[in-house]
Amino acid sequence: MNDRPPIRVLPPEVAARIAAGEVIERPASVVKELVENALDAGATRIEVEIEGGGADRIRVSDDGHGIPPEQVADAFERHATSKLRSEHDLYAVRTLGFRGEALAAIAAAADVDLVSRPAAQTAGATLRLRNGRTERQGSAAAAPGTSIEVRDLFASLPARRRFLRATRSETQAVARVVTDYALAYPEVAFRLTADGRNALAAPGSGDPRDAVAAVHGAEVAAALLPAHAERAAVIEGEVEAARCEVVGLVGPPSLHRASRAAIHVVANGRAVVARALLPAVELGYEGLLPGGRHPVALIRITVPPDQVDVNVHPQKAEVRFRHERLVFAAVQAAVRSALAGTPHLVPDSPQFASMPVFTPRPPGQEVEPRAWPGFDFDTTAASAPSDVEGLTGRDVIAGARVASMVEREAPPPRVDGGVPLLRPMGQIESTYIVAESSDGMVLVDQHAAHERVLYEAVRARLAAGERPSQPLLQSVLATLSAPQAALLAGGASDLEAIGWEVEAADGAAVIVRAVPAALAGRDVARALTDYLDRLDAEERLSGPDRAAATLACRAAVMAGDRLDATQQRALLDALARCETPHTCPHGRPTMLHLSRASLERSFGRR
Numbered sequence: 001m002n003d004r005p006p007i008r009v010l011p012p013e014v015a016a017r018i019a020a021g022e023v024i025e026r027p028a029s030v031v032k033e034l035v036e037n038a039l040d041a042g043a044t045r046i047e048v049e050i051e052g053g054g055a056d057r058i059r060v061s062d063d064g065h066g067i068p069p070e071q072v073a074d075a076f077e078r079h080a081t082s083k084l085r086s087e088h089d090l091y092a093v094r095t096l097g098f099r100g101e102a103l104a105a106i107a108a109a110a111d112v113d114l115v116s117r118p119a120a121q122t123a124g125a126t127l128r129l130r131n132g133r134t135e136r137q138g139s140a141a142a143a144p145g146t147s148i149e150v151r152d153l154f155a156s157l158p159a160r161r162r163f164l165r166a167t168r169s170e171t172q173a174v175a176r177v178v179t180d181y182a183l184a185y186p187e188v189a190f191r192l193t194a195d196g197r198n199a200l201a202a203p204g205s206g207d208p209r210d211a212v213a214a215v216h217g218a219e220v221a222a223a224l225l226p227a228h229a230e231r232a233a234v235i236e237g238e239v240e241a242a243r244c245e246v247v248g249l250v251g252p253p254s255l256h257r258a259s260r261a262a263i264h265v266v267a268n269g270r271a272v273v274a275r276a277l278l279p280a281v282e283l284g285y286e287g288l289l290p291g292g293r294h295p296v297a298l299i300r301i302t303v304p305p306d307q308v309d310v311n312v313h314p315q316k317a318e319v320r321f322r323h324e325r326l327v328f329a330a331v332q333a334a335v336r337s338a339l340a341g342t343p344h345l346v347p348d349s350p351q352f353a354s355m356p357v358f359t360p361r362p363p364g365q366e367v368e369p370r371a372w373p374g375f376d377f378d379t380t381a382a383s384a385p386s387d388v389e390g391l392t393g394r395d396v397i398a399g400a401r402v403a404s405m406v407e408r409e410a411p412p413p414r415v416d417g418g419v420p421l422l423r424p425m426g427q428i429e430s431t432y433i434v435a436e437s438s439d440g441m442v443l444v445d446q447h448a449a450h451e452r453v454l455y456e457a458v459r460a461r462l463a464a465g466e467r468p469s470q471p472l473l474q475s476v477l478a479t480l481s482a483p484q485a486a487l488l489a490g491g492a493s494d495l496e497a498i499g500w501e502v503e504a505a506d507g508a509a510v511i512v513r514a515v516p517a518a519l520a521g522r523d524v525a526r527a528l529t530d531y532l533d534r535l536d537a538e539e540r541l542s543g544p545d546r547a548a549a550t551l552a553c554r555a556a557v558m559a560g561d562r563l564d565a566t567q568q569r570a571l572l573d574a575l576a577r578c579e580t581p582h583t584c585p586h587g588r589p590t591m592l593h594l595s596r597a598s599l600e601r602s603f604g605r606r
């Protein structure tokens with residue numbers, strides 16, 4: 001016998017409560033929906049008041065176009081909306097709301113009072129709902145616009161009420177919503193009052209800097225740098241080109257924070273949680289921030305409405321871009337554009353992990369590098385490993401690798417009073433170089449450092465249209481695995497740009513005719529398969545940057561390679577000339593700094 005109850009369709013009130021639970025999770029969700037409605041109504045002024053973190057009372061008032069009296073009751077019906085007419089509209093949403101669920105969900109979870117007056121009406125329509133049902137409807141004197149008050153959220157749903165956090169956290173969550181929208185709509189004046197205290201007041205001047213000032217303070221606002229980038233791509237099989245524009249304000253690297261809370265992302269006017277895009281913002285700062293620190297950034301993304309799906313999350317807090325890579329690239333480019341030319345990281349943290357500063361001298365005041373004993377390292381001899389004297393076995397290779405990175409035409413190393421900024425003292429475990437800096441001691445990861453040096457050199461050559469390639473006297477046959485062959489086929493032009501010349505032969509075999517100069521002297525077939533495997537693992541970068549980073553990694557000295565004093569110095573000098581010396585292309589640090597002050601503190605000298 002099966003005594004399982006039969007399948008039944010739920011009564012509408014139960015269905016409504018279940019649906020409401022998805023839309024309204026906490027007071028901040030109510031505030032978000034009401035603020036979005038106000039913005040959709042064209043408000044220029046939005047006032048939010050909360051008590052008890054919003055659980056006791058929320059009131060959102062706006063000066064938008066209001067709801068005609070005969071429609072106020074309809075607004076609270078499920079799936080009642082003035083913003084969407086057909087399924088078709090769902091794929092090109094231009095308003096923040098579109099599902100017609102929010103007011104119904106709020107009314108199912110709390111007591112609601114509404115007053116709304118379109119400017120053309122002489123009085124406002126009032127509506128009071130209890131348990132989702134109309135209790136009273138009438139009219140009252142009111143300013144044009146809409147005001148909605150929500151009391152005792154989840155009072156009839158004790159299980160949900162218990163899930164609410166302390167007043168302070170709920171207040172914070174509400175503040176985050178209002179903050180995000182104040183930043184997304186600088187032309188709208190926002191005010192947030194929490195338990196009678198003024199928590200935020202954005203003036204609505206239209207200048208995003210004023211909105212930032214209201215949120216993060218005037219000093220941060222003044223320091224922000226404008227960011228902009230546009231990207232477009234014709235995608236096979238798509239009628240419309242993929243397009244993306246990013247404008248924003250981003251903090252200089254010196255403004256770092258302990259969390260990502262000061263990164264605000266707005267997509268088509270919608271404040272979103274953009275987990276997937278945070279790395280794009282941070283990649284733009286690659287090498288400029290100390291480890292574990294995060295930037296301040298306001299990123300506004302605009303794509304054609306049909307290239308973003310806003311209907312993937314019950315609270316519309318996440319969106320899905322149809323051309324995510326394009327958006328990712330545009331965000332990264334915008335941040336980079338803003339930061340180009342900013343000085344390198346200026347450490348003010350007293351911790352061990354703070355980094356040394358390389359300050360270039362003003363043009364014309366460069367000091368000639370001093371002739372150090374042993375500094376006359378011959379870079380021409382370097383391409384032939386056997387020419388490096390006094391080294392054997394893998395040390396010969398290592399020596400050649402270091403030598404190959406010292407550019408003869410490179411500018412002189414940045415020096416400070418005639419002393420190289422980093423003076424090598426020796427190697428630890430054939431992996432780290434110990435060096436004296438102008439302020440204490442620095443420990444350099446030789447592989448990461450060399451990767452950085454080579455990466456920038458390769459990129460500079462790519463930018464100059466050079467293609468440092470070493471033709472092989474005798475071409476070499478290499479056999480590739482299927483994934484390797486696919487990578488080769490997919491990135492052929494990038495590979496060629498950095499110096500590979502590879503031709504398809506039979507089946508899995510390819511003919512290698514030239515190798516990148518940085519890999520000259522290696523076992524050719526092995527160098528190619530290693531390169532392709534490494535390329536596969538390189539997920540953070542794309543296009544020529546990805547090819548360049550891969551080449552840098554394959555060509556760099558390895559941990560365990562012995563370097564003599566001359567090679568150590570050559571590496572440190574080359575690193576000091578880098579644009580972004582503090583991290584390798586993958587974002588790992590190249591060096592650790594122990595400042596004089598922290599040495600003194602550690603040894604009790606002060």
Ligand code: ADP
Binds near residue numbers: 038065102
């Ligand atoms: P949606 O925003 O998805 O349309 P809502 O349940 O949030 O659904 O709102 C239902 C309707 O009520 C809206 O489509 C709009 O016509 C009207 N409305 C809600 N809030 C306001 C407001 N503040 N000003 C003007 N109209 C509003």
Ligand code: MG
Binds near residue numbers: 033036037096097
């Ligand atoms: Mg809405």
